[in-house]
Amino acid sequence: MADGESIKADLHIHSDASHDCNEPIELILEHAADIDIDAIAITDHDSIENSLKATEKASEYGLIGIPGVEVSTADGHLLALGVQECPEKGRPFHETVEKIRELGGLAVVPHPFQRTRHGVKKSDIKDCDAVEVYNSWSFTGWKNKKARKFAKKNNYPEIAASDAHSIGMIGQAYTEINTAFAEEEFEAEDVLAAIETGSNYMYGKRKPVALSLWDYGKALTKKTVWLLKETVLLPLGIKKYFNRWLD
Ligand SMILES: [Zn+2]
Numbered sequence: 001m002a003d004g005e006s007i008k009a010d011l012h013i014h015s016d017a018s019h020d021c022n023e024p025i026e027l028i029l030e031h032a033a034d035i036d037i038d039a040i041a042i043t044d045h046d047s048i049e050n051s052l053k054a055t056e057k058a059s060e061y062g063l064i065g066i067p068g069v070e071v072s073t074a075d076g077h078l079l080a081l082g083v084q085e086c087p088e089k090g091r092p093f094h095e096t097v098e099k100i101r102e103l104g105g106l107a108v109v110p111h112p113f114q115r116t117r118h119g120v121k122k123s124d125i126k127d128c129d130a131v132e133v134y135n136s137w138s139f140t141g142w143k144n145k146k147a148r149k150f151a152k153k154n155n156y157p158e159i160a161a162s163d164a165h166s167i168g169m170i171g172q173a174y175t176e177i178n179t180a181f182a183e184e185e186f187e188a189e190d191v192l193a194a195i196e197t198g199s200n201y202m203y204g205k206r207k208p209v210a211l212s213l214w215d216y217g218k219a220l221t222k223k224t225v226w227l228l229k230e231t232v233l234l235p236l237g238i239k240k241y242f243n244r245w246l247d
């Protein structure tokens, strides 16, 4: 949980409910906690089940869980954070923004203008609650810079997120949120409120390469152990002995 006066939130992470990712939620939660991320949102493509499960389990790992989904609108991808159900896919961008608000969530535009990744075009974004101005998939950083400029010009709050499709990528970018104003325990609603107002959060950046590599190494080890348990030991019926040995 939060130490000091800020928490790190990675609010755009995929799990094995996404067609392009095969990480189970337990492994994601374990790794996020291990690398000192405080709050996470699993945002699968047009599927919210894993996100709801992860939100429920998050506290077991000392994490704040925020439910969410990455909706495929007719105009590109749109994150719905803080919703309990998945807005219908294939609807126009602005209709989906309204739907997300009706569901009590925030409509955050991920990887804007990255057309090869289904990012929404600039001309299509007339209204939203926040913009992802740092997505760790932008290799040159050019599209992130454009996104940040766009958010500043239009006064949209900004977030940074990993858009992780494998556990090694979790936390490669994150949003840092001041917790100093919270009187008691910081919760999911506080994270969402901080983003919505744009007033109580800082924009986190990519981690230094050495730290990223260290996290990546840890992730690889966890994944290898998990695969060993699931594919070799589970069919042999000896997983429980292995778990006991690990504990
Ligand atoms: Zn996307």
Ligand SMILES: [Zn+2]
Residues within 6 Å of the ligand: 012, 014, 070, 110, 163
């Ligand atoms: Zn994504």
